[in-house]
Amino acid sequence: MTRLRCRSVEVSWAPRTGQRTLAEVGEDAALRAALPLLPASEHRLLGPGDDAAVIAAPDGRYVVTGDTMIEGPDFRLAWTTPADVGWKLVASNLADVAAMGASPSALTVSLALPGEAGESVLAEIATGMREACAALAPGCGVEGGDLARSPIVVGAATAFGDLAGREPVRRSGARPGDVLAVSGCVGRAARGLELLFRLAIDEGHPDRAALDRLRAAARDSDLAAIDAQLRPRPPIADGVRAALAGATAMLDVSDGLARDARRIALASGVAIDVDGRLLLETAGAEGDWGLERILAGGEDHALLATFPPAAVLPGGFVPIGRVEPGDGVLLDGRRYDALGGWDPFRGE
Numbered sequence: 001m002t003r004l005r006c007r008s009v010e011v012s013w014a015p016r017t018g019q020r021t022l023a024e025v026g027e028d029a030a031l032r033a034a035l036p037l038l039p040a041s042e043h044r045l046l047g048p049g050d051d052a053a054v055i056a057a058p059d060g061r062y063v064v065t066g067d068t069m070i071e072g073p074d075f076r077l078a079w080t081t082p083a084d085v086g087w088k089l090v091a092s093n094l095a096d097v098a099a100m101g102a103s104p105s106a107l108t109v110s111l112a113l114p115g116e117a118g119e120s121v122l123a124e125i126a127t128g129m130r131e132a133c134a135a136l137a138p139g140c141g142v143e144g145g146d147l148a149r150s151p152i153v154v155g156a157a158t159a160f161g162d163l164a165g166r167e168p169v170r171r172s173g174a175r176p177g178d179v180l181a182v183s184g185c186v187g188r189a190a191r192g193l194e195l196l197f198r199l200a201i202d203e204g205h206p207d208r209a210a211l212d213r214l215r216a217a218a219r220d221s222d223l224a225a226i227d228a229q230l231r232p233r234p235p236i237a238d239g240v241r242a243a244l245a246g247a248t249a250m251l252d253v254s255d256g257l258a259r260d261a262r263r264i265a266l267a268s269g270v271a272i273d274v275d276g277r278l279l280l281e282t283a284g285a286e287g288d289w290g291l292e293r294i295l296a297g298g299e300d301h302a303l304l305a306t307f308p309p310a311a312v313l314p315g316g317f318v319p320i321g322r323v324e325p326g327d328g329v330l331l332d333g334r335r336y337d338a339l340g341g342w343d344p345f346r347g348e
Helices: 022-037 082-098 121-136 188-203 208-217 220-230 237-244 257-268 276-289 291-296
Strands: 044-046 063-070 103-113 141-149 154-162 179-183 249-253 271-274 302-307 318-324 328-331
Touching: 022 121, 022 141, 063 082, 082 103, 082 121, 082 154, 082 220, 082 237, 082 249, 103 121, 121 141, 179 271, 188 208, 188 220, 188 276, 188 291, 208 220, 220 276, 237 249, 237 302, 249 257, 257 271, 257 291, 257 302, 257 328, 276 291, 276 318
Parallel strands: 103 141, 271 328
Antiparallel strands: 063 154, 103 154, 179 302, 179 318, 249 302, 271 318
């Protein structure tokens, strides 16, 4: 998604009064405190404790994906708690599984943390992961991973999913005449990120107290936007619903709606025509933020899919456009090249 620049701030997850650091307690003690907090997968045959976990694959296949979150370009410690990082790392990976039409079954997570971080940080991250699994994909669990030391916080997850005998929903199946639809919020997380960066600019060196003051003074829509950035809630169950309803193509909107719509267009050899009015209606309060910013915003992890014209849209899916002959992205029938969004190699 589109990131905003602000001067860097030195903020760490330092130990609270009376706490030791991770370097002082060591890996074994930190893991003993954190591992019992991790949720177990319904597909677990052998969980954490050995060199690798063993997970059942009832379908004989599994969907697998991975994602990385790095302090700086992906999150800022100034306004992000360890539990927020755990939640977001899980949510972003589960959304990719759902986008294939699969049910998330298990994750492995590798973390690199500063030795100077407080001893409870790992347990707090585990708590965030447990909460995300319970809220977004009950029955999915975290089955181990790796722990390392790093000058910055880095999280990397691998997620697995079960297709239950269905074919995966790919990006390449959209056909002219299909309905373009989205499930989940769009533009909200990007708006939340802008609010957080404004806080950073206004406060200079923001801390959790400054974020609490921002929350206390914010409108309900602003609070929802901040929460969408820190703890996105992708509509995981709608991935399977879309597959059962005959979705022809689908992906997770992580890098911006226009940029991700172009990925479907390129893979399918079609044009994706977004209806501006329908998109603004879908965005709700974010509509006041502006159409182009909604098209550029990402990290909501909504599901963008195409369906045959006669299909009944399932779950939370609502129409926002059509698939047309041609190529690229259109906005109200006109070519739209201002894709915006997030490219990790083009800076913030």
